[in-house]
Amino acid sequence: MLSPPPIALVVLLSVLIGGNLRGQEERTLAKVSVQSQRAGTSAISVELRETSNASIFAVLGLPNADRLRTLDADQLSKLLTIRVQPRQGDVVLPTLLGTYSFVDGELLFQSRFPLSESVRYQVELASPLDDPKQILPSLLFSTHPKPKLPAASVSAVYPSSDVLPENLLKFYVHFTAPMSRGEAYQRIHLMQGSREIKSPFLELGEELWDIEQTRFTLLVHPGLVKRGIKPREDTGPPMSSGNEYLLQIDSDWRSADRQTLAATFVKKFRVADADYQQPNPTMWKIGTPKANTTDPVTLTFDESLDHAMLNRVLVVRGPSGDRVEGDATLEQHETRWSFKPDKPWKSDGYRVEIATNLEDVAGNSLARPFETKRVDEPDKSDEAKVASQMVVEFLVQ
Amino acid sequence: MLRRKFSWALSLGLLIPCANLNADTGMKEGTPDIKHAGALAFAPLGVLLVGDSVSASIFAIDTGDAQAATNAASVSIEKVNEKIAAMIGSSAEETSINDMAVNPLSGNIYLSVSRGRGPSAAPVIFKADAQGALSELSLKKVKFSKAVFANAPESKEGARNPRMSAITDIQFMDGKVVIAGLSNEEFASKLRLMNYPFDGSEQSTSVEVYHGAHGKLETASPVRTFVTYENSVLAAYTCTPLVNIPISDLKPGTKTQGKTIAELGNMNQPLDMIVYKKGDQDYLLMANSARGVMKLKLSKTDIEGTKAITSRIADTAGLPYETVKDLKGVVQLDKLNAKQAVLLVSNEGRQDIRTIDLP
CATH class of the missing domain: 2.60.40.1220 (Immunoglobulin-like)
Structure with missing residues (x-):
C-alpha cells in the first residue's frame, strides 16, 4: 500500500538554518518544496521548526489526508525517515529517535533531542501518491553554527x-x-x-x-x-x-x-624532595584584624596547601557560632589564607574551623600522612580517632 | 461535621498519588531527574542502578525487563557508538558510552550514554537486545527510586561548591548497593554502602591496603572497579593492587585492612572486572588499559592461602594471572550468561559490542 522511501534518486538540498531561538515559541526555520503543484494536487513541502527544546520536521501538502489520519505512528514512520547523514556514503545509519503524528493535515516528526550543529540530517519521503514513478528527492538539513564565544584559555x-x-x-x-x-x-x-x-x-x-x-x-x-x-x-x-x-x-x-x-x-x-610530612598547625601564624575594620584575618601555613580545599573547608564563626560572611583569598602560592569579612569585626572572640581532611600538595592531610605508618608500629593516625575538625581561635580588639 | 468530612476528602485526595508507590521497593512513578548516566549495575527483578556523579545520586529504575532469556545469543553490534550517535541525532565524537551492564534476567545489554561533552550533555540509556537491536530506555513515567549521597557536594553556605564525587563503579550485593568513587578534591578510599531498597541509610568505610616495600600501610587510594566473590569484595585500586576485603569487615565508620592478592604492574590501570565459573574453577577476568584482558584463577582457599603482599613486590608475588592477548581495547565487560561475556571494545574512535565465550 505504502511505498518504501525512494533510494534511486537522491537530490541533496542543503538548507542552512540561521538564528538563535528564544522562548518557547515555535518558529519555522526552513521550508523546502519537494514537488511542484500539479493539477488537482497541492504542493508538498518539508518544514523544519524549532522551539527552545525541540526540533520538528513537518510535511505539508500531502494528499490522501483522510487516509493518513487513520495511520498509527509506526505506519507514519514509514512515510518519513530522518537520519544523520553518514560520513561515508555507503553506511546506512539507524533513523533518528522521535515521535510521529499526523495533525491538521501535517505529518510531523518531533526529534527526541534538538538538532545538533555537528551533523547534517537527511530527510526522505515515501512517495505520497503510491506511484513508484513519483520519486521524491532526499533533502539535507543542517543548522547554522551558533555564534562562537571567544576561544577559552x-x-x-x-x-x-x-x-x-x-x-x-x-x-x-x-x-x-x-x-x-x-x-x-x-x-x-x-x-x-x-x-x-x-x-x-x-x-x-x-x-x-x-x-x-x-x-x-x-x-x-x-x-x-x-x-x-x-x-x-x-x-x-x-x-x-x-x-x-x-x-x-x-x-x-x-x-x-x-x-x-x-x-x-x-x-x-x-x-x-618528596614531602612525607603532614601540615603542622603549630607552625602556623595567625594575623588578627582590628575591631571595627574589615581588615582580613590571615593564616600563614608552614607549606603550600591544596588550593581547592582551602577555598572550601575553612569557615569563620563569630562568638555566637554564626558563620561570618566574607571573601577568602589565597596568597603566596597557597601558603597564606586571607579572609575579609563583609561587615566590620566586633571586639570579640572569633574562630576559624578547619576540616582536617585539608591536604598539602602531596596529599598529606591534617588528619593523616599520605603514606601512613609501618605495619609493625602502633597506629597513631587512626582516622576514627582524629577529629574531623580543628579550630583556630582569635581575639579581635 | 461538614468541615471534618471535607478534611477527610482532602486527605484521601492527597493519598491517591501514593497509590503508585511500590510497597516493596519504595519506588514511585515519574521521570527520574538523572543529570549524568554513568556507572550501571543490576539489582534483582530487572532493576537498573544508575550512578549519577553530577547529582551525587544512585537511581534505581524498574526497566520492566524481567523476562528470562529464552536462548543464549551472541550479540554483536559494530560501530555501536556511531549507531547510538545517529539515533540521538549527533556525531560519535560528541557521544560517549559511559558504562555497560547486562540484565542477568533477560540478557539484554544496557548502555549509559552522554549526548554532548559539555556540562549540559544529556544523559540517555540504551538497550540492545539479543539481535543487537538498539532502543532507548524511556525514562518517562517509570517506576524509580533515588538515593542521594549523605555528604553530597551541597551548595556551600554562600558559595558554589565545586567538589564532586566521580562514581567509578557500583555493584549490588546482599541487599546493598556498594559504590566506589573518588573526589575531585580530597584523596580518600571510602566505599559507600546503601541498603536497597533505599531507606536513607548510607555507610561508608575506609579500606586500607598494604604497600609492598617498606612494610608500609596506606589508607588512601580510591577503588577503581570491583566485584563480589565468596562474601568478599575484590577491589582493583587506582594505584593498581587487587585487594580482597571480606564483606563482613565493611562496617560503617571503620577502617578495614584489605589483603593485596595481586598487582597489575606498570603503566596499567584496571577498567572493569567480572567473576565466572568454568567447570569447577572460578575465574576473574579484568579489562585494563595496558595489556589484553587478564585472567586469574580464583578460589577462596587460594585467596585465604595467598600471603598478603606486604613486602617488596616481585613479579611472582600474589595470585598468578595470564593475559588473554587477543582481547585488545576492551573498556567494558559483563557476563552475558554462564558461558559468554559481552565486551565493549574501543579502537581509534570506533566502538563495537562483541560476545566471547568465557575463556
Missing part, C-alpha cells in the same frame, strides 16, 4: 608555586569557559625538556571536573607516587628531585562549544 594551574615536591599528587587546571569531557588525558603532557614522561597521570573514564567543567583535577598516578607499589618499583617516580619539568596543555583541547583553546599553556616548575 587556561586561566590558572594550581599548585601555583614553581617548586613542587617529588611526590606531588594533583594539579588543578582552571579554564575561562566550560570544556569538553573525554579528551583531557590526550591534551595534558608532563615533559622533561623535550622528553615526554610516559603515563604519569591517573586516567579515569569519569574525568574529574567540577560541575561547570571549568576546573579539571589531574591526579598524578598514585601507583607511581606511593613507595613500594609495583608501577613505581618498575619505573621510579614520574618526577625526581632536582630536575625541571613542564606541564603542557595543548591548544587542541576543545571547549564545550567545540572550539580549541586560544593557545598552548605551559607551566614550568622545578622538583624538590
Whole structure:
C-alpha cells in the first residue's frame, strides 16, 4: 500500500538554518518544496521548526489526508525517515529517535533531542501518491553554527608555586569557559625538556571536573607516587628531585562549544624532595584584624596547601557560632589564607574551623600522612580517632 | 461535621498519588531527574542502578525487563557508538558510552550514554537486545527510586561548591548497593554502602591496603572497579593492587585492612572486572588499559592461602594471572550468561559490542 522511501534518486538540498531561538515559541526555520503543484494536487513541502527544546520536521501538502489520519505512528514512520547523514556514503545509519503524528493535515516528526550543529540530517519521503514513478528527492538539513564565544584559555594551574615536591599528587587546571569531557588525558603532557614522561597521570573514564567543567583535577598516578607499589618499583617516580619539568596543555583541547583553546599553556616548575610530612598547625601564624575594620584575618601555613580545599573547608564563626560572611583569598602560592569579612569585626572572640581532611600538595592531610605508618608500629593516625575538625581561635580588639 | 468530612476528602485526595508507590521497593512513578548516566549495575527483578556523579545520586529504575532469556545469543553490534550517535541525532565524537551492564534476567545489554561533552550533555540509556537491536530506555513515567549521597557536594553556605564525587563503579550485593568513587578534591578510599531498597541509610568505610616495600600501610587510594566473590569484595585500586576485603569487615565508620592478592604492574590501570565459573574453577577476568584482558584463577582457599603482599613486590608475588592477548581495547565487560561475556571494545574512535565465550 505504502511505498518504501525512494533510494534511486537522491537530490541533496542543503538548507542552512540561521538564528538563535528564544522562548518557547515555535518558529519555522526552513521550508523546502519537494514537488511542484500539479493539477488537482497541492504542493508538498518539508518544514523544519524549532522551539527552545525541540526540533520538528513537518510535511505539508500531502494528499490522501483522510487516509493518513487513520495511520498509527509506526505506519507514519514509514512515510518519513530522518537520519544523520553518514560520513561515508555507503553506511546506512539507524533513523533518528522521535515521535510521529499526523495533525491538521501535517505529518510531523518531533526529534527526541534538538538538532545538533555537528551533523547534517537527511530527510526522505515515501512517495505520497503510491506511484513508484513519483520519486521524491532526499533533502539535507543542517543548522547554522551558533555564534562562537571567544576561544577559552587556561586561566590558572594550581599548585601555583614553581617548586613542587617529588611526590606531588594533583594539579588543578582552571579554564575561562566550560570544556569538553573525554579528551583531557590526550591534551595534558608532563615533559622533561623535550622528553615526554610516559603515563604519569591517573586516567579515569569519569574525568574529574567540577560541575561547570571549568576546573579539571589531574591526579598524578598514585601507583607511581606511593613507595613500594609495583608501577613505581618498575619505573621510579614520574618526577625526581632536582630536575625541571613542564606541564603542557595543548591548544587542541576543545571547549564545550567545540572550539580549541586560544593557545598552548605551559607551566614550568622545578622538583624538590618528596614531602612525607603532614601540615603542622603549630607552625602556623595567625594575623588578627582590628575591631571595627574589615581588615582580613590571615593564616600563614608552614607549606603550600591544596588550593581547592582551602577555598572550601575553612569557615569563620563569630562568638555566637554564626558563620561570618566574607571573601577568602589565597596568597603566596597557597601558603597564606586571607579572609575579609563583609561587615566590620566586633571586639570579640572569633574562630576559624578547619576540616582536617585539608591536604598539602602531596596529599598529606591534617588528619593523616599520605603514606601512613609501618605495619609493625602502633597506629597513631587512626582516622576514627582524629577529629574531623580543628579550630583556630582569635581575639579581635 | 461538614468541615471534618471535607478534611477527610482532602486527605484521601492527597493519598491517591501514593497509590503508585511500590510497597516493596519504595519506588514511585515519574521521570527520574538523572543529570549524568554513568556507572550501571543490576539489582534483582530487572532493576537498573544508575550512578549519577553530577547529582551525587544512585537511581534505581524498574526497566520492566524481567523476562528470562529464552536462548543464549551472541550479540554483536559494530560501530555501536556511531549507531547510538545517529539515533540521538549527533556525531560519535560528541557521544560517549559511559558504562555497560547486562540484565542477568533477560540478557539484554544496557548502555549509559552522554549526548554532548559539555556540562549540559544529556544523559540517555540504551538497550540492545539479543539481535543487537538498539532502543532507548524511556525514562518517562517509570517506576524509580533515588538515593542521594549523605555528604553530597551541597551548595556551600554562600558559595558554589565545586567538589564532586566521580562514581567509578557500583555493584549490588546482599541487599546493598556498594559504590566506589573518588573526589575531585580530597584523596580518600571510602566505599559507600546503601541498603536497597533505599531507606536513607548510607555507610561508608575506609579500606586500607598494604604497600609492598617498606612494610608500609596506606589508607588512601580510591577503588577503581570491583566485584563480589565468596562474601568478599575484590577491589582493583587506582594505584593498581587487587585487594580482597571480606564483606563482613565493611562496617560503617571503620577502617578495614584489605589483603593485596595481586598487582597489575606498570603503566596499567584496571577498567572493569567480572567473576565466572568454568567447570569447577572460578575465574576473574579484568579489562585494563595496558595489556589484553587478564585472567586469574580464583578460589577462596587460594585467596585465604595467598600471603598478603606486604613486602617488596616481585613479579611472582600474589595470585598468578595470564593475559588473554587477543582481547585488545576492551573498556567494558559483563557476563552475558554462564558461558559468554559481552565486551565493549574501543579502537581509534570506533566502538563495537562483541560476545566471547568465557575463556
